[in-house]
Amino acid sequence: MQALRTTDPSKINFKEKFNLSDKVIVISGGCGLIGRAFSEAVAQFGGNVVVADIPAAHPQKTAEEIQNRNSVKCIGIELEVEKKSSVIALKEKVLHEFGKIDGLVTAHQNKSHLKFELFENVCEENWDKVIEVNLKGTFFLCQVIGSYMAEKGSGSIVNMPSTYSVVAPNQNLYEGTSLGCPAAYSAGKGGIDALSRYLASYWAKKGVRVNMITPHGVWNKHEDSFEKNFAKYSPMQRMSYNHEVAPALIYLLSDASGYGTGNNLWVDGGWTVW
Numbered sequence: 001m002q003a004l005r006t007t008d009p010s011k012i013n014f015k016e017k018f019n020l021s022d023k024v025i026v027i028s029g030g031c032g033l034i035g036r037a038f039s040e041a042v043a044q045f046g047g048n049v050v051v052a053d054i055p056a057a058h059p060q061k062t063a064e065e066i067q068n069r070n071s072v073k074c075i076g077i078e079l080e081v082e083k084k085s086s087v088i089a090l091k092e093k094v095l096h097e098f099g100k101i102d103g104l105v106t107a108h109q110n111k112s113h114l115k116f117e118l119f120e121n122v123c124e125e126n127w128d129k130v131i132e133v134n135l136k137g138t139f140f141l142c143q144v145i146g147s148y149m150a151e152k153g154s155g156s157i158v159n160m161p162s163t164y165s166v167v168a169p170n171q172n173l174y175e176g177t178s179l180g181c182p183a184a185y186s187a188g189k190g191g192i193d194a195l196s197r198y199l200a201s202y203w204a205k206k207g208v209r210v211n212m213i214t215p216h217g218v219w220n221k222h223e224d225s226f227e228k229n230f231a232k233y234s235p236m237q238r239m240s241y242n243h244e245v246a247p248a249l250i251y252l253l254s255d256a257s258g259y260g261t262g263n264n265l266w267v268d269g270g271w272t273v274w
Ligand SMILES: NC(=O)c1ccc[n+]([C@@H]2O[C@H](COP(=O)([O-])OP(=O)(O)OC[C@H]3O[C@@H](n4cnc5c(N)ncnc54)[C@H](O)[C@@H]3O)[C@@H](O)[C@H]2O)c1
Pocket: 028, 029, 030, 031, 032, 033, 034, 035, 052, 053, 054, 057, 079, 080, 081, 082, 106, 107, 108, 109, 110, 111, 133, 137, 160, 161, 162, 163, 214, 215, 216, 217, 218, 219
């Protein structure tokens, strides 16, 4: 994006910088807890949304509901991120429908990481599934859609690592709960973090910005014992809500962050500051 060459801020419409009107934003995992807040927020800022998710999540239904509430075009496309052919089909369908893609948000994840297995017992199949969906899926989306963006000379990608790609899970958090965080989740998320930085540098000259959002502890009707433990270890003493994560996406997708690439925007209530 070419920025206006001026030192006079009165020449700038700052609100307009956040406007996503006419942009086409693809959101993988668009039916998920955070993905649906992302999809809604993008639509409210005027962006056309492609809700991409597995068939069982019914992305067409989510897309229809978002379109009915907002005056933008919104479509749902079935996607399995770990299959390159599915990601290529997604790109083709979006280009056929809209003629372009301006933004890519990778908000999918494999849920099996929530079922905690002791590290000593993790089987290869479970390790592979988490890495395949979380890390390889992000790679395929960046490769297929990011390469298209690089070729056209513009685009904004937002990937999602985790606090657990930089700090270890505090094992006390899970005491007295049925939850946990297996190593494959941390390892895959660390890969997403590194991949995003790599691509931020790799595509900077091509006009493709690659940034990250790191949420933490987004409330999804968690069991009481987990919520209590969480409050004890969090500087802000509470879990977050999906609607508190989504505004960060508008900043990263829009011209408001036009000079930002390789950033990781933390929405973690201070979890990683101490
Ligand atoms: N929720 C949190 O507290 C939190 C914290 C840190 C990072 N994150 C990350 O943020 C992102 C969104 O998290 P969330 O809480 O909304 O997750 P979620 O589990 O609610 O949603 C994930 C979505 O991905 C979809 N999905 C699963 N497998 C897929 C596949 N093979 N192909 C395409 N889509 C698939 C699911 O159907 C679901 O709609 C994830 O990458 C997650 O790791 C979440």
